[in-house]
Amino acid sequence: MSDTPVLRLSGISKRFGPLRANDDISFDLKRGEVIALLGENGAGKTTLMNILFGHYVADAGTVEAFGEPLPPGDPRAALDAGIGMVHQHFTLADNMTVQENIALGTQSLWRARLDRTLARQRIAQLSADFGLAVDPAATVSTLSVGERQRVEILKALYRDAGILILDEPTAVLTPAETDALFRTLKLLVAKGLSIIFISHKLHEVMAVSDRVLVLRAGRLAGERETASTDRKELAALMVGQEVKPAEVSPATVGAPLLELEGVSTAPYNGAALDDVSLTLRAGEITGLAGVSGNGQAALAALIAGTQRATGGRISVAGREVAGWSPRVALDHGVARIPEDRHAVGTIGDMSVTENVIAERYGSPRFSRMGFLDWKAARRFAEKIIADYDVKCPSPEARIRLLSGGNMQKLILGRALDPEPAVILASQPTRGLDVGAVAYVHRMLLAARERGAAVLLISEDLEEILALSDRIIVMSKGRLSTPSARGERSIRELGELMAGHSGERSDAA
Amino acid sequence: MDAFEILFTASFWVAVIRIASPLIFATMGELICERAGVLNLGIEGIMTVGAFAGWFTVYSGGDLWAGVLVAALAGALFGLLHATLTVPLGLSQHVVGIGVTLLATSLTYFTYRLVLPEVTSPPKIESFQPLAIPGLSNIPVLGEALFTQTPLTYLAFLTVVLVTWVLYRTPVGLAVRAAGENPSAVEAQGISVTGIRMGAVVVGSALMAVGGAFLTMSAFNSFFFQMINGRGWICIALVVFGSWRPGKALVGAILFAAFDAYQIRLQQISGGIVPYQVFLMMPYALSILALILVARRASYPKALMIPYQKGER
Numbered sequence: 001m002s003d004t005p006v007l008r009l010s011g012i013s014k015r016f017g018p019l020r021a022n023d024d025i026s027f028d029l030k031r032g033e034v035i036a037l038l039g040e041n042g043a044g045k046t047t048l049m050n051i052l053f054g055h056y057v058a059d060a061g062t063v064e065a066f067g068e069p070l071p072p073g074d075p076r077a078a079l080d081a082g083i084g085m086v087h088q089h090f091t092l093a094d095n096m097t098v099q100e101n102i103a104l105g106t107q108s109l110w111r112a113r114l115d116r117t118l119a120r121q122r123i124a125q126l127s128a129d130f131g132l133a134v135d136p137a138a139t140v141s142t143l144s145v146g147e148r149q150r151v152e153i154l155k156a157l158y159r160d161a162g163i164l165i166l167d168e169p170t171a172v173l174t175p176a177e178t179d180a181l182f183r184t185l186k187l188l189v190a191k192g193l194s195i196i197f198i199s200h201k202l203h204e205v206m207a208v209s210d211r212v213l214v215l216r217a218g219r220l221a222g223e224r225e226t227a228s229t230d231r232k233e234l235a236a237l238m239v240g241q242e243v244k245p246a247e248v249s250p251a252t253v254g255a256p257l258l259e260l261e262g263v264s265t266a267p268y269n270g271a272a273l274d275d276v277s278l279t280l281r282a283g284e285i286t287g288l289a290g291v292s293g294n295g296q297a298a299l300a301a302l303i304a305g306t307q308r309a310t311g312g313r314i315s316v317a318g319r320e321v322a323g324w325s326p327r328v329a330l331d332h333g334v335a336r337i338p339e340d341r342h343a344v345g346t347i348g349d350m351s352v353t354e355n356v357i358a359e360r361y362g363s364p365r366f367s368r369m370g371f372l373d374w375k376a377a378r379r380f381a382e383k384i385i386a387d388y389d390v391k392c393p394s395p396e397a398r399i400r401l402l403s404g405g406n407m408q409k410l411i412l413g414r415a416l417d418p419e420p421a422v423i424l425a426s427q428p429t430r431g432l433d434v435g436a437v438a439y440v441h442r443m444l445l446a447a448r449e450r451g452a453a454v455l456l457i458s459e460d461l462e463e464i465l466a467l468s469d470r471i472i473v474m475s476k477g478r479l480s481t482p483s484a485r486g487e488r489s490i491r492e493l494g495e496l497m498a499g500h501s502g503e504r505s506d507a508a
Numbered sequence: 509m510d511a512f513e514i515l516f517t518a519s520f521w522v523a524v525i526r527i528a529s530p531l532i533f534a535t536m537g538e539l540i541c542e543r544a545g546v547l548n549l550g551i552e553g554i555m556t557v558g559a560f561a562g563w564f565t566v567y568s569g570g571d572l573w574a575g576v577l578v579a580a581l582a583g584a585l586f587g588l589l590h591a592t593l594t595v596p597l598g599l600s601q602h603v604v605g606i607g608v609t610l611l612a613t614s615l616t617y618f619t620y621r622l623v624l625p626e627v628t629s630p631p632k633i634e635s636f637q638p639l640a641i642p643g644l645s646n647i648p649v650l651g652e653a654l655f656t657q658t659p660l661t662y663l664a665f666l667t668v669v670l671v672t673w674v675l676y677r678t679p680v681g682l683a684v685r686a687a688g689e690n691p692s693a694v695e696a697q698g699i700s701v702t703g704i705r706m707g708a709v710v711v712g713s714a715l716m717a718v719g720g721a722f723l724t725m726s727a728f729n730s731f732f733f734q735m736i737n738g739r740g741w742i743c744i745a746l747v748v749f750g751s752w753r754p755g756k757a758l759v760g761a762i763l764f765a766a767f768d769a770y771q772i773r774l775q776q777i778s779g780g781i782v783p784y785q786v787f788l789m790m791p792y793a794l795s796i797l798a799l800i801l802v803a804r805r806a807s808y809p810k811a812l813m814i815p816y817q818k819g820e821r
Contacts, residue, residue, distance in 0.1 A: 095807065104686055104693065105699045106697070110679075155696075263661075
C-alpha cells in the first residue's frame with residue numbers, strides 16, 4: 001500500500017505565449033510523504049500546482065490521483081479526488097465567516113437550507129484533532145494571516161483531502177506562525193496525509209520535507225532525499241551553478257552626497273521620524289537595520305520625496321535643496337528601489353516598456369517636443385532585459401505577469417541607469433530567491449565601487465551585515481550611532497533594534 | 509390639512525407601499541446581481557421590457573399571473589444576454605449594461621408601435637385588484653397600508669423574505685455572496701464562478717422585469733412610453749443605500765416611496781406658491797442626502813464589476 005503513489009504526474013508541459021512555464025515534468029508522491037518543490041521565483045512551481053488542481057489546463061501530460069486519471073481543468077474533480085490546495089494568495093471571501101468559507105461548495109447547491117450544525121461540529125472536531133484553533137463564527141476579515149491559513153488547511157481537511165498542496169505557505173507568516181504550521185504538517189503526515197510543500201526557502205525545505213524536487217526554468221533539475229543532501233547542493237541545483245556570496249572589497253569613502261539634518265516627519269506606515277540626521281557618502285553602503293515599523297518606511301518615503309519633512313534640512317552634495325519632491329529627488333540623482341514593488345515600484349497592468357520609463361518619460365531621452373519616443377523607450381527596455389537577464393515574454397508584456405525576481409531586476413535596471421549618485425534600496429531582496437538575491441547584492445556593490453552612496457534598508461540582518469560598510473539601527477523613529485563593519489556584534493545590534501539602548505541618536 | 513397631518517393618513521401609507529412595490533422587486537433583482545459581482549445597468553431597459561410583456565400578455569387575453577410569468581421570462585432573456593456578455597466574455601459591465609438598457613427600451617417601444625400602430629391613448633387592461641387580508645386589514649393605518657394592497661405587492665414583500673433566505677441560509681446563496689467577494693474562493697471549492705454569476709444575473713433580471721410589470725399590471729393599467737422614468741436607476745442607488753442587504757434595501761425603497769408620495773400631496777397643498785418641479789425633485793435630492801449619510805461606510809462586494817477569468821494569472 002505504502003508503495004503505490006497517491007499522486008503521479010507524467011510529462012506535464014505548459015506554455016504561456018513564448019514562455020515555457022513547465023516542460024515535461026514527471027514525479028510521484030507516496031502516502032505519508034512530504035515532497036518539497038523547490039525552485040526560484042518563476043521556475044514554474046505555482047503553474048505546475050495550478051495544473052494539478054485544475055486551474056490551468058496543461059498543453060501535454062497527465063495527472064493521476066490514487067490510481068485514477070484526473071480530468072484536466074476541473075478543480076471539482078481534483079477536490080473530489082482528495083487533493084486540497086492552500087494557495088499563496090488565500091481564496092477566502094473576507095465578508096463571510098470561517099464556517100461559511102469552509103462549508104462553501106461542500107453541500108449540494110440546491111439544498112433549501114445550509115446545514116450549519118453539521119459544518120460547525122465537523123470544524124470543531126477537525127480543529128481539535130489537528131490543533132488548528134480558529135473561531136468558526138469569526139468573519140474572515142478579522143482574522144490574522146496565520147489564522148486565515150489555518151482556515152485554508154481546514155477547508156482541505158473538511159473535504160477529506162489525502163493530498164495537501166501548500167504554495168509558499170510561509171511567505172506571509174511570522175516565525176512563530178511558521179513553527180506552528182510545521183507542527184501541524186507533522187501531525188497531518190502522521191495521520192496519513194501526503195504533502196507537497198512549495199518553497200524557495202532552503203532552510204524550510206530542509207526542515208519539513210522527506211524528498212526535494214528542484215525546478216529550474218520549467219524543468220525538473222534534480223531530485224534528492226532530504227536526509228542525504230544539504231543547502232549548498234540544493235541552492236546550486238536551483239540556480240544551475242554554485243552560489244557564491246558577493247565579495248566585498250574595502251570601501252573608499254568619498255564626499256557626502258546626501259545629508260539629512262534634524263529632519264522630522266509625520267508617521268508613515270509605522271513610526272514617524274524624530275529629529276533624524278544622516279549622511280550618505282560616496283563609495284559607501286550604509287545599512288539601516290531595525291524591526292519594521294520603526295520609521296524605516298518614513299525615512300525611505302522622505303528620501304524618495306513621497307513624504308514631506310515637517311522640519312529639518314535636506315542637502316545634496318553639500319547644498320541645501322528646498323521643496324524636496326519625487327521629481328526633485330530624481331533630478332538630483334537619487335535612485336529608488338521601493339519596498340513594495342507591486343504597489344509602488346511598478347504599474348501592474350502597464351507594459352515593461354512603459355514601466356521602465358515611468359520615472360523619466362518627460363526627459364529628452366524618451367520624448368521629443370512633448371511626444372514620447374517609443375523607439376528609445378523600447379530600446380531601453382530591451383537593454384535592461386538583456387543586461388539584467390530578465391525573463392519576460394517581450395517588452396510589451398504587462399509587468400504583473402513577471403515573477404518577483406524579474407520585476408525587481410527591471411526596477412534595478414531602471415534605477416541604476418544612468419549611474420545615480422545616491423541609491424535608496426528598501427528591502428531590495430524581500431521575497432526573492434537565492435539567485436536573485438545574490439544578483440541584487442552584486443549590483444549594489446558594483447554601484448558602490450563606482451562611487452555611489454547607497455542606503456540599504458532591510459529587516460534581514462544577515463544582508464545588512466554582509467553588505468554594509470556602516471550600520472545604523474533604527475528604533476522608534478530615531479537612529480543609533482553608526483558602527484563600522486564588524487564593530488558591533490549581532491547581539492548588540494539586536495539590543496539596539498529592540499530599543500534597549502539609551503544612546504542619543506545622532507548619526508552625522 | 510397641513511403638511512404634517514398627511515403622514516398620519518392611511519391613504520398616504522397605502523400609496524407609499526404601492527409606489528414602493530415595483531422598486532422592491534427591481535432592487536432585489538439588482539441586489540442579487542451585484543452580490544454575485546455583476547453590476548446590472550440593464551435594469552432600466554429590463555423593467556421596460558417587463559412592463560410591456562406583462563401588459564401585452566393580459567391585453568391579448570392572457571391571465572394576469574401568466575402576464576407576470578411572461579414578464580419574468582422576458583426579463584430573464586435580457587438577463588441572459590447581459591450575463592453572456594459580461595461573465596464568460598468579461599466585457600465592461602458599464603458598457604454592456606447601458607447597451608442592454610438602450611436595446612431593451614427601444615425594442616419594446618418598437619414592438620409596441622408594431623402591434624398597436626393606430627392607438628393614440630394607451631389602451632387599459634383589467635389589472636390586479638386590491639385584496640384585503642381579512643382581520644389584518646382592519647388594523648388602523650398600518651394594517652390598512654400593508655394589507656389592502658394587490659397580490660403583486662404581497663409578492664414583492666415575499667420576494668424580500670425569499671431573497672434574504674436564499675442569500676443567507678442556503679448553499680447557493682453562500683456561493684453567490686462568495687462570487688461577489690472573492691470568485692477564486694468559489695472556484696477553489698469546485699463551483700463554477702461563471703455558472704453562479706450567470707444564474708444570479710438571469711434570476712435578478714427576471715425580478716427586475718416583474719418590477720416593471722407591476723407598473724402596468726397593478727398601478728397604471730396601461731403601457732406608455734417613458735413609464736419606467738428612471739426607477740431602475742433609483743433601484744441601483746437603493747442597493748447601495750441598503751449596503752447590499754435585502755432588509756435595509758427594503759427600508760430604502762419604502763423611504764424613497766414615502767418621499768415620492770409625500771411630494772405629490774405637498775404639491776396639492778402648496779402647489780400655487782412653490783413651483784411643482786421643486787417637489788418633483790425632492791425625493792431625488794433626499795435620496796442623495798440619504799446615500800451620503802448611510803452608504804459612505806457601506807462595505808461593497810469586493811469583486812463587484814471585476815470580471816473573473818479562469819486560469820488567468
